[in-house]
Amino acid sequence: MLEAARAAFAEHGAEAQMDDIARRAGVGVGTVYRHFPTKEALADALVEERFEHKIAYVREVLDEPDPWRAIELCFEHCAITQEQDRAWATALATMAGGVPAGPRAHQIDELLTLQEQLLERARAAGVVRSDLAATDMPPLYCGLASVVLAGVADWRRYLDMLLDGLRPRG
Amino acid sequence: MLEAARAAFAEHGAEAQMDDIARRAGVGVGTVYRHFPTKEALADALVEERFEHKIAYVREVLDEPDPWRAIELCFEHCAITQEQDRAWATALATMAGGVPAGPRAHQIDELLTLQEQLLERARAAGVVRSDLAATDMPPLYCGLASVVLAGVADWRRYLDMLLDGLRPRG
DNA sequence: CACAATACGGAAGAGGGATTCCGCTTGTCA
DNA sequence: TGACAAGCGGAATCCCTCTTCCGTATTGTG
Numbered sequence A, B: 001m002l003e004a005a006r007a008a009f010a011e012h013g014a015e016a017q018m019d020d021i022a023r024r025a026g027v028g029v030g031t032v033y034r035h036f037p038t039k040e041a042l043a044d045a046l047v048e049e050r051f052e053h054k055i056a057y058v059r060e061v062l063d064e065p066d067p068w069r070a071i072e073l074c075f076e077h078c079a080i081t082q083e084q085d086r087a088w089a090t091a092l093a094t095m096a097g098g099v100p101a102g103p104r105a106h107q108i109d110e111l112l113t114l115q116e117q118l119l120e121r122a123r124a125a126g127v128v129r130s131d132l133a134a135t136d137m138p139p140l141y142c143g144l145a146s147v148v149l150a151g152v153a154d155w156r157r158y159l160d161m162l163l164d165g166l167r168p169r170g
Numbered sequence C: 001c002a003c004a005a006t007a008c009g010g011a012a013g014a015g016g017g018a019t020t021c022c023g024c025t026t027g028t029c030a
Numbered sequence D: 001t002g003a004c005a006a007g008c009g010g011a012a013t014c015c016c017t018c019t020t021c022c023g024t025a026t027t028g029t030g
Helices: A002-015 A018-025 A029-035 A039-061 A067-084 A086-094 A104-124 A134-149 A155-164 B002-015 B018-025 B029-035 B039-061 B067-084 B086-094 B104-125 B134-149 B155-164
Strands: none
Touching (some): A002 A018, A002 A086, A039 A067, A039 A104, A067 A086, A067 A134, A104 A134, A134 A155, A134 B155, A155 B134, A155 B155, B002 B018, B018 B029, B039 B067, B039 B086, B039 B104, B067 B086, B067 B155, B104 B134
């Protein structure tokens, strides 16, 4: 059933319909509601899952020896996952305002901490502008998310320019 | 009445409600429908208006002697107008995929042509990377739009990095 | 095997908002 | 002044999707 929900939300974002999810899962809507009190709770569980994966990925990327490459990988990975999941992309496109609601707050904090580590390495190596902070990241992910959502097939081109803007000044 | 619709769509984006628009205009919903067949048509008329303004603005900016400053102004102006109008921001955040629907297509073409002129000057002056094309612009506007929509108060910081990415390589 | 207890399906209910429709008002002309 | 037309307001209607609820099916137990 989670599988069905993932597929539906990935395809339609928040517009995914409970009936559709139930159908895909081969169960009745009532059954869906026995596991999740509301549609929002279901969607939220999936976003939480995505965040967890993202956190795990960033942790992994900390092992990448090249600090610049690590940052590149983070953004690329993000775009790829966004491309596969509209709900996830929407979540990222939306929550850049710095108002981390309830349960997501903890994950966002964790993500920011990890990003800070990534940036610290990069700043030390002089491969990014020295004033780049972890708090600069959410808007960047947000912009990328909406580009992907808008269906720009060549988002790598966009990402390329975006990343260029993170390089040291001069 | 257009005034009321502008205010409602600016504040709530596409979620603006017809009843609310009518109330703001001090008329009944029926009256709104006598001027516009559907809510969508009304929203569309306002977006068209915004595009018209944008086109006029870019024309104006072509007179700016500093080619780089001209580009900066374009983006800034865009962010400011997006900040004041959610529906407009959403429209821009959405239509970067290069599928310019019906009537908007003409305006988008015009905008792209103007952007190309802006870029031509800038490339000639060597103030932007030489491979920068007009078609690179929509995604940039799209990203900016979603950052503004997400409520990032300090979008200038984001814009600053974005613009940095347009500078010549090296 | 009979009886609970639990899980299920999906039709009905509820809520919200766009759109329609009709009686009323205002303005015009003979 | 009276008949008619055009414009209006806003209650009623329609539609869509989430959520609830209940009769039925399944599983577990003595």
